[in-house]
């Protein structure tokens with residue numbers, strides 16, 4: 001206890017408080033009051049060194065207090081941004097566990113649901129608390145059945161092979177063995193439309209377009225329940241609360257304010273620099289250990305870890321040689337097939353080529369001319385590259401799903417692509433198909449094309465891209481206002497959710513769709529909205545609405561749809577728009593609030609505050625440096641490597657192989673270029689591949705097979721090195737680093753490793769969810785970790801896991817630490833020092849030129865509290 005002082009004696013007077021130490025420098029408005037046990041007076045300050053030290057402490061404390069209030073505001077504003085995103089994710093059911101596809105019979109979502117984020121458990125949440133047995137009882141969703149069933153695992157790890165968790169046996173209890181190879185039975189041979197379940201109509205609910213242009217679901221029976229709950233303008237209570245246009249723009253405004261705030265920008269910039277440097281240090285210290293860990297894993301290497309092409313447009317998913325071969329074979333075998341209707345008459349393929357003055361012999365990659373390597377900053381011309389030989393006729397015949405042939409040629413081409421993918425086994429694709437919003441019939445045509453042509457494969461899932469082409473449709477009179485586009489895109493989806501038998505093919509197709517994308521040239525100039533929120537019906541000008549406005553309507557309608565689909569046990573969707581490729585960096589703010597993950601994001605390099613927020617939330621970025629290189633940013637300037645070092649959740653994807661790639665293995669080509677230019681290590685490549693699976697929309701059952709049984713747990717606990725080939729110490733590093741940043745933002749706690757050793761407290765700051773560092777024996781922690789499925793007893797894994805769970809437990813371990821400290825990023829060394837110091841063993845040891853006695857170091861601790 002500090003000695004009692006009369007309240008009105010000026011505590012604010014440093015001279016009084018310091019008992020005679022005078023310095024013009026020390027003029028703090030509020031002095032240090034918390035120095036219990038160390039009454040300061042003349043007798044304690046006999047030593048001149050001690051006086052000077054004390055003075056410096058005073059300055060330090062003053063400086064911290066001064067900065068403190070400003071920092072606190074900063075932290076609070078960042079924390080609020082994180083909360084805002086959480087709100088939007090919750091309201092749209094985009095988190096892991098919200099989608100019925102995530103419920104595989106053993107995973108039942110997190111309890112409470114708010115502890116889940118879009119790609120797994122939130123980093124800061126206690127891991128064991130969320131998977132209690134109660135989850136199984138409370139699971140209102142049935143087990144999701146994948147049809148056709150995915151191929152069974154080819155190999156089985158037995159405990160003797162080093163894994164503590166053998167592959168789960170099949171549901172009937174029989175051990176699955178090497179009976180079939182995964183490629184022997186194709187999904188399109190198994191798939192029968194008659195075997196797909198078409199659910200009953202939902203007579204309990206109806207849907208209506210609300211005043212703002214968002215489809216809203218109401219109870220069909222309930223009459224105006226005005227008594228409680230939120231009631232919308234129609235006087236009815238909707239099934240789910242959807243943020244209004246005004247609410248969205250207000251939240252967006254707040255976020256933009258934080259991101260353009262000077263102190264926030266420089267703070268985020270410095271944190272990103274720190275994270276990047278810390279990564280370099282980690283690599284220097286652990287390179288050899290990582291390599292050793294990977295070598296210890298049998299069978300697995302970069303080639304046989306799953307790699308998802310997280311961003312690829314279906315109509316550009318073949319390479320040019322493939323397309324050329326296909327066109328030539330059609331010209332040779334079916335020259336007289338009627339393929340297109342032009343200028344009042346039907347034309348055969350032969351006639352089309354005659355009209356173009358071309359023969360099969362003339363055709364080459366050069367005449368096809370679809371490479372887009374000369375279109376830098378010409379997105380307008382890039383779109384023309386989709387036309388083979390510059391002819392829109394050939395594009396319509398070969399690359400469209402909706403043409404005179406009902407997309408027959410593209411379906412055949414797709415079957416060939418699917419066969420290639422299934423053969424490669426470890427490469428899988430999330431293909432984008434277009435819905436334009438020009439009329440209500442588009443969905444049915446597209447669904448029939450997919451389902452009737454049996455374009456199903458365990459290597460393929462679909463995303464729907466909606467091009468932002470309002471001004472084109474408006475110009476040609478297809479729509480009157482923006483609400484028409486919204487209706488054309490979403491009304492069929494609500495109809496099929498209400499009554500699947502109304503569009504049976506669409507119902508089947510949607511089960512294989514994972515989400516929505518928003519595409520177009522972002523660099524087009526756009527009109528900004530300043531505190532005016534015209535509804536979709538009011539938007540009837542010729543100009544397209546801005547990006548943020550499009551995103552709102554995509555998000556809001558999808559959120560409303562998801563709530564209904566989830567309640568019906570149908571799969572839900574996520575929003576994964578193209579964002580931050582070019583144009584206004586503000587687009588990224590809209591995506592931060594509303595999107596599960598994004599494609600591109602190269603403009604985050606210009607907005608450090610937003611980049612830091614993307615890091616804290618681990619939002620997926622599907623990056624395509626080769627595509628950027630051709631269109632918007634040269635390869636060497638691409639921020640991909642910087643993002644990776646900082647720890648952003650990045651994956652590699654191809655975008656448009658037809659325009660950018662040369663080989664049939666486009667995805668490997670993308671990895672290969674990145675590896676050579678950015679000097680990626682094998683561990684880096686495997687981490688990128690793992691990220692791509694995290695970002696993808698495959699079912700829980702499949703993801704478990706690909707990257708481990710508990711993949712949704714952050715850090716070491718979620719890693720199964722036998723499946724991912726990612727060193728566990730690496731994921732532990734990523735996790736503990738993220739935890740430190742979250743602790744800083746949420747609680748103003750500085751990371752222990754960023755604090756000089758002589759200032760470090762013996763019990764460092766920790767998150768409230770973290771286990772207590774007392775008692776010092778952390779053997780319990782270690783057992784829990786090593787008992788986790790997919791975790792080995794390999795010493796470095798265990799140490800890494802300990803590091804990921806709580807830094808403080810590592811600190812407390814001291815000499816009992818099983819690992820040489822240099823193997824875990826130096827944290828052990830620091831911990832050792834701080835432990836010795838705290839028990840007074842470092843008497844007289846010099847740190848940074850200042851002799852520190854135990855007493856004085858204690859004083860420093862107190863001052864920092």
Ligand SMILES: [Zn+2]
Pocket residue numbers: 311313578599655656
């Ligand atoms: Zn793209």
